Amino acid sequence: MLFFVVPLVTILAVALETGDSVNGFTLTWNFSIFPDALDQYQTQFVRSFLYGGASTVIALLVMYPVSYWIAFRGGRYKSILLFLVLLPFFVSFVIRILSWQFILADDGLVLGTLKDIHLLPDSFHVLSTPAAVIAGLTYDALPFMALPLYVALENIDRGHVEAAADLYASPTQRFLRVILPLSAPGIYAGVLLVAITNIGDYVSAAILGGPNTTMIGNIIQQQYVENQNYPVASALALILMLALLVGMFLYARAMGTRSIQQYV
Amino acid sequence: MRDQLDAAFFRGLTQPRMSRRQLVRAGAAGAAGLGLMGFLEACGIGGSKGTGAENVDWDKFWADQKKSGELVFANWPYYIDIHQGTHPSLDLFTKKTGIKVDYKPVIQNNAPFFAKISPVLKAGHSTGYDLMVITDGWELTQLIENHWLIPLDQSRMPNFKKYASPAVRDPRFDPGNQYTVTWQSGMTGIAYDPKATGRKITSVHDLWDPAFKGKVGMMSDDTELGAAGMLAAGITDQPNSTPDDWQKAADLLTKQRDDGLVRQYYDQSYIKALEDGDTWISQAWSGDVFQANHSGYPDLKFIVPKEGVMLWHDNCMIPLHAEHPVDAMEWINFYYQPQIEAMIEDWVWYLCPVPAAKEVIADKIGDPTVAKSPLVFPTPSVQKGFREYYTFKGVDDHQQYTEIFDPIIQS
Numbered sequence: 314m315l316f317f318v319v320p321l322v323t324i325l326a327v328a329l330e331t332g333d334s335v336n337g338f339t340l341t342w343n344f345s346i347f348p349d350a351l352d353q354y355q356t357q358f359v360r361s362f363l364y365g366g367a368s369t370v371i372a373l374l375v376m377y378p379v380s381y382w383i384a385f386r387g388g389r390y391k392s393i394l395l396f397l398v399l400l401p402f403f404v405s406f407v408i409r410i411l412s413w414q415f416i417l418a419d420d421g422l423v424l425g426t427l428k429d430i431h432l433l434p435d436s437f438h439v440l441s442t443p444a445a446v447i448a449g450l451t452y453d454a455l456p457f458m459a460l461p462l463y464v465a466l467e468n469i470d471r472g473h474v475e476a477a478a479d480l481y482a483s484p485t486q487r488f489l490r491v492i493l494p495l496s497a498p499g500i501y502a503g504v505l506l507v508a509i510t511n512i513g514d515y516v517s518a519a520i521l522g523g524p525n526t527t528m529i530g531n532i533i534q535q536q537y538v539e540n541q542n543y544p545v546a547s548a549l550a551l552i553l554m555l556a557l558l559v560g561m562f563l564y565a566r567a568m569g570t571r572s573i574q575q576y577v
Numbered sequence: 578m579r580d581q582l583d584a585a586f587f588r589g590l591t592q593p594r595m596s597r598r599q600l601v602r603a604g605a606a607g608a609a610g611l612g613l614m615g616f617l618e619a620c621g622i623g624g625s626k627g628t629g630a631e632n633v634d635w636d637k638f639w640a641d642q643k644k645s646g647e648l649v650f651a652n653w654p655y656y657i658d659i660h661q662g663t664h665p666s667l668d669l670f671t672k673k674t675g676i677k678v679d680y681k682p683v684i685q686n687n688a689p690f691f692a693k694i695s696p697v698l699k700a701g702h703s704t705g706y707d708l709m710v711i712t713d714g715w716e717l718t719q720l721i722e723n724h725w726l727i728p729l730d731q732s733r734m735p736n737f738k739k740y741a742s743p744a745v746r747d748p749r750f751d752p753g754n755q756y757t758v759t760w761q762s763g764m765t766g767i768a769y770d771p772k773a774t775g776r777k778i779t780s781v782h783d784l785w786d787p788a789f790k791g792k793v794g795m796m797s798d799d800t801e802l803g804a805a806g807m808l809a810a811g812i813t814d815q816p817n818s819t820p821d822d823w824q825k826a827a828d829l830l831t832k833q834r835d836d837g838l839v840r841q842y843y844d845q846s847y848i849k850a851l852e853d854g855d856t857w858i859s860q861a862w863s864g865d866v867f868q869a870n871h872s873g874y875p876d877l878k879f880i881v882p883k884e885g886v887m888l889w890h891d892n893c894m895i896p897l898h899a900e901h902p903v904d905a906m907e908w909i910n911f912y913y914q915p916q917i918e919a920m921i922e923d924w925v926w927y928l929c930p931v932p933a934a935k936e937v938i939a940d941k942i943g944d945p946t947v948a949k950s951p952l953v954f955p956t957p958s959v960q961k962g963f964r965e966y967y968t969f970k971g972v973d974d975h976q977q978y979t980e981i982f983d984p985i986i987q988s
Contacts, residue, residue, distance in 0.1 A: 334695070420853060
């Protein structure tokens, strides 16, 4: 608790300070910084939630079938398959994103080849577009989505599924009415884990993005490190945190009736 | 059972009801809050003012210093000669002077590096570096104004006085070379791939050519970005530019972005984008293009636009509280010999601060490509195009500048 509260209060204090790097920053209870910062960086906030949300949904849609297949059809290869899903994550995060930059370059491995055989117009590009940023975020989220999903699916009592079959439920009905509801805890935990990390991410936008794809994480980083504008950076960080908390709370109200511990 | 408990808990959170007991509790929290106020007040971040070394008798300081046999040198990556993992120039220095050099290529960019060392200097501690290389710009201005640098001992640098090019003597950002001497200089001009653009590039305005939509690389550093904008707006005397001029430049840059011309605002990675074909035309640093030409991309061209080219200097300086200042001075003096400069220049390929190194590279090292390159030893016609950057007058001035240019990049 100490390691959480003290930094948090410090950030709040810094956000309410005014000054500059030469004369120092002093506490002036400058609460107007919150509306000001929110107003100035509204676009980036909205964009962060859009990108973060989109990447979470895509990661869920991609990883659910994969986790399902491993949990139900993996047989004795389950652990190996799961390990394969996690394997890329033994490579550093930044290196992974950088290699996407290399793969998706305009004249690179993929686009270059497609352009050479005239499947794509010369001016086509993926990097520097919102799609590239969302793809980077999604890619990075895959294992964090896969693990909780796998655990939830693996824990489903196969007896329930069989019982449904005995009661003449079709495969679709079995999935929709038995497996999907029983895996809800995994979906809940996976979405939570991925959405929170991705909304605050800045690496993907910095490396794969271009103009008009800046996320709020990039702004915080720039204000803090490059401009040494600590109050604005702190205020933005707090707003982001608050927004995430509210979002999480609403999500918990809508989706979760049980505590998170029970899900994971 | 547990489910019910949780549901009640959530309801409690969403429905503000205040009982008498809670009121008492809130009162207690308020009292604790008073203690918190004190804590909050204490969270103020100190400024850099008054943390530097003012009113120091530097003559006496230098008279008291002794050579220690050690030197910690912070520099940028790929900014010194490398031969099979060693640095021959540094090895030669150790052999001649007995000073061991701990060479650290740790500086990736001025602002983040400054953000790392400034809290240390503010607290009055040593950064651990005896010598560091920083570009003329806002960070260097702050280092000088905060008195965070040790003035160089002018008597210990005879080679600088003898061999330094007029271009690096007595620069506008450090009159009389009181604190700095140039490590290397460079130009920020335009690089392009003639095959992709299909025509010769001659002007800064080509960065605004609609034919290159989505294929233009600009720099994310606001000093570089602003300078290009000002050149395009016809403002060549940038040291005397005004906020009105900045706004004119920013308007042009915003239009360039909104018309979809800009592919991305790059840091050092702009050169890779050019090599990969992500961009066709880009703001560029002279040395990078020369290096790219010799590492598999011979087509890329660097040009000095007719509006001029921005000239910058990366400078060696001794941070305050450095532990081995005499050793740092010895290296500065050693570096400014033509034969040492030539060794490094033949590898680094930026603008050489010692003109006499040209003959050494041509005759002794036998590398006419470098010796003849106008990007390393600029011809008078190139020199005519040199333009200087704006020097910030203080923290407010700098803030006004960033407020004008940052929104372009932060979109």
